[in-house]
Amino acid sequence: MGETAQDLELAFLDMSGTVFHDNGIMERAFERTVTGLGVDAGSERFGRMLDHVRGTLGQSKAGVLEQLFAAEPERARRAVRDFERHLDELLATEGVCPVEGAEQSITELREAGLRVCLATGYNRHSMNTILERLGWMGLADLSLCPSDAGRGRPWPDMVLTAVLALDLGDVRRVMVVGDTAADMQAGLRAGSAAVVGVRTGAHSADALRAAGAHVVVDSVRDLPGLVGVPALRSG
Numbered sequence: 001m002g003e004t005a006q007d008l009e010l011a012f013l014d015m016s017g018t019v020f021h022d023n024g025i026m027e028r029a030f031e032r033t034v035t036g037l038g039v040d041a042g043s044e045r046f047g048r049m050l051d052h053v054r055g056t057l058g059q060s061k062a063g064v065l066e067q068l069f070a071a072e073p074e075r076a077r078r079a080v081r082d083f084e085r086h087l088d089e090l091l092a093t094e095g096v097c098p099v100e101g102a103e104q105s106i107t108e109l110r111e112a113g114l115r116v117c118l119a120t121g122y123n124r125h126s127m128n129t130i131l132e133r134l135g136w137m138g139l140a141d142l143s144l145c146p147s148d149a150g151r152g153r154p155w156p157d158m159v160l161t162a163v164l165a166l167d168l169g170d171v172r173r174v175m176v177v178g179d180t181a182a183d184m185q186a187g188l189r190a191g192s193a194a195v196v197g198v199r200t201g202a203h204s205a206d207a208l209r210a211a212g213a214h215v216v217v218d219s220v221r222d223l224p225g226l227v228g229v230p231a232l233r234s235g
Helices: 025-036 044-055 061-068 073-093 102-111 124-134 157-165 181-190 205-210 220-228
Strands: 010-014 115-119 142-144 174-178 194-198 215-217
Touching: 010 102, 010 157, 025 044, 025 061, 025 073, 044 061, 061 073, 073 124, 102 115, 102 220, 115 157, 124 142, 142 157, 157 174, 157 181, 174 181, 174 220, 181 194, 181 205, 194 205, 194 220, 205 215, 215 220
Parallel strands: 010 115, 010 174, 115 142, 174 194, 194 215
Antiparallel strands: none
C-alpha cells in the first residue's frame, strides 16, 4: 500500500456500508420479496435464505436471489422483479443516509487528482434513485452496477470496467474500497495493489483482513489522509 499510494489514479468505492447506510431497507425488501413468494418469515427456510443474503453482502442482489431460487427459474425471475419494486418503495419512503464525511472525502480525493467510481450491487434504477436522494448525482466521475459490467462482486468485472471506461493504463493504480469480503475479493482479482476495508458496514475488520484487505480503516473519511500521508507517498 505504501509503495502504491503516490501512483493511485482511481478510487473505486463501494456504496452501501461504505459511503451510505441503508438503514436496513435491503433486508426489509428481501423479506417482503420472499414472503410474497410464499416463504414463511418464521420458517427454517427463511432463516437459511436470510443467512445467505447476509453472507453474500456486496454481491449482485439479483444474482443472490437467483441463487436462492435456482431450482425455480420463474420464481427466481419474479423474485428479482419483486425485490427491485420493494426496494424502490422503501427508498422512496425511507431513503438512506450518508456515512459521515463521505461526500467531503470523495471531493477531496478528486481534488487530489484521483478519479472516483461509485459501485453497487443494486440495479441501475435503484442506484440512480439513491444518488438522487443523497444529492450525489455528478459527485463521482463514474457510477457502476453489475449490469454495466457483466458480473457483480466478488468478480473483478466492475473494477476492470471502470479502468476501461476512464481510460486508465494500469489496474494496479486503482484503490478498491469496501465494507465486505466480496469487495476485497473483487479488488484482488482485478489486480489492484491497494485494497482497503472500512469498518462502517457489514463485515468486521478481521473478516476484511481474512478476505485480503491490505489495510482496514475506520471509515471512508480516512481515505484522503491514507493517500496523502507523507510516509505513504514516500514509500
